Amino acid sequence: MAIQWYPGHMHKAKKAIAERLKSVDMVIEVLDARMPASGENPLLGQLSAGKPKLKILNKQDLADPERTRIWLDDFNSRPDTRAIALDASDRQAAQKLIAASRALVPNRGGIDKPLRVLICGIPNVGKSTLINGMLGKKSAKTGNEPGITKAEQRLFLADDFWLYDTPGMLWPKIIVEEAGYNLAAGGAVGRNALDEEIVALELLDYLRRHYLPLLQERYQADKNESSHWRDDQWLEWIGRKRGALLPGGRINCQKAAENTLTDFRDGHIGRITLETPQQWAQWLKTAQQKEAILKAEREAKKAERKGKAV
Ligand code: G4P
Numbered sequence: 224m225a226i227q228w229y230p231g232h233m234h235k236a237k238k239a240i241a242e243r244l245k246s247v248d249m250v251i252e253v254l255d256a257r258m259p260a261s262g263e264n265p266l267l268g269q270l271s272a273g274k275p276k277l278k279i280l281n282k283q284d285l286a287d288p289e290r291t292r293i294w295l296d297d298f299n300s301r302p303d304t305r306a307i308a309l310d311a312s313d314r315q316a317a318q319k320l321i322a323a324s325r326a327l328v329p330n331r332g333g334i335d336k337p338l339r340v341l342i343c344g345i346p347n348v349g350k351s352t353l354i355n356g357m358l359g360k361k362s363a364k365t366g367n368e369p370g371i372t373k374a375e376q377r378l379f380l381a382d383d384f385w386l387y388d389t390p391g392m393l394w395p396k397i398i399v400e401e402a403g404y405n406l407a408a409g410g411a412v413g414r415n416a417l418d419e420e421i422v423a424l425e426l427l428d429y430l431r432r433h434y435l436p437l438l439q440e441r442y443q444a445d446k447n448e449s450s451h452w453r454d455d456q457w458l459e460w461i462g463r464k465r466g467a468l469l470p471g472g473r474i475n476c477q478k479a480a481e482n483t484l485t486d487f488r489d490g491h492i493g494r495i496t497l498e499t500p501q502q503w504a505q506w507l508k509t510a511q512q513k514e515a516i517l518k519a520e521r522e523a524k525k526a527e528r529k530g531k532a533v
Contacts, residue, residue, distance in 0.1 A: 253344030423480035
């Protein structure tokens with residue numbers, strides 16, 4: 224699925240982040256614990272090499288706890304990186320975030336050496352909620368439709384703790400196909416940019432393979448019969464269960480897809496994580512191989528055109 228991000232904003236955001244990185248001491252990247260690798264920004268990884276990084280696996284309340292543990296170990300084994308899992312219902316979330324940041328850069332602090340922190344994250348990941356928690360505010364949200372960006376803000380959490388909140392930054396191209404689907408399933412992609420039916424089918428395909436009992440339980444499907452269902456059969460079942468029908472009794476697949484995605488986003492199917500470090504490594508490898516083939520084909524065509532021109 225080709226996801227078209229907001230290219231105009233992208234270029235500006237990239238420049239702004241590169242510029243900002245020069246004057247910060249560390250980077251907080253807020254990730255969705257249900258899809259930590261998909262939500263990681265490779266560009267940020269490149270631009271912030273050598274800087275201390277705090278990865279927040281947010282919305283842990285919606286994620287598979289066992290997989291969250293595995294992801295934390297994975298991130299914590301990387302250089303210059305510390306990872307913690309949080310969720311909005313944790314009253315201590317903001318304090319944990321602040322304490323982890325201070326611990327990561329212990330040589331900064333005090334009025335003449337404020338800790339300067341850049342905070343980034345994909346849309347809808349819970350960044351505003353975390354920031355509001357740190358500021359002690361109930362709500363200072365400026366827009367909840369993914370893709371709506373805002374200008375960078377500098378927030379003073381304390382005299383010696385400055386937080387730079389950047390506009391949402393995504394990738395010009397997501398090469399890992401699964402990442403596109405996962406981000407879409409999680410709600411990081413504006414509705415106009417995706418086909419909800421395809422996203423729901425991909426989600427159901429993953430769930431039937433990795434979380435079948437949760438799916439069966441949520442949608443009250445017969446355990447034996449449904450254990451062999453394909454993704455489209457699941458979508459049809461969900462449509463029937465939810466009364467998403469068109470005149471003549473056909474399934475309204477769009478409505479069934481919306482229902483499925485809402486259930487997943489709200490955690491109604493259960494605590495689910497759509498990727499493991501192992502799966503991610505495999506997806507990335509496949510995507511890089513595909514990219515290399517495409518590049519070689521493009522170059523061969525270019526050479527052919529050049530050859531014809533002379
Ligand atoms: P953003 O700035 O990164 O775009 O995200 P924001 O904080 O606006 O959060 C997006 C949605 O995710 C909000 O729900 C918010 O309540 C929810 N959220 C944030 N953190 C967590 C968490 O740790 N766990 C869970 N379960 N949800 C979280 P919303 O439906 O858009 O708004 P509302 O319900 O808060 O009104």
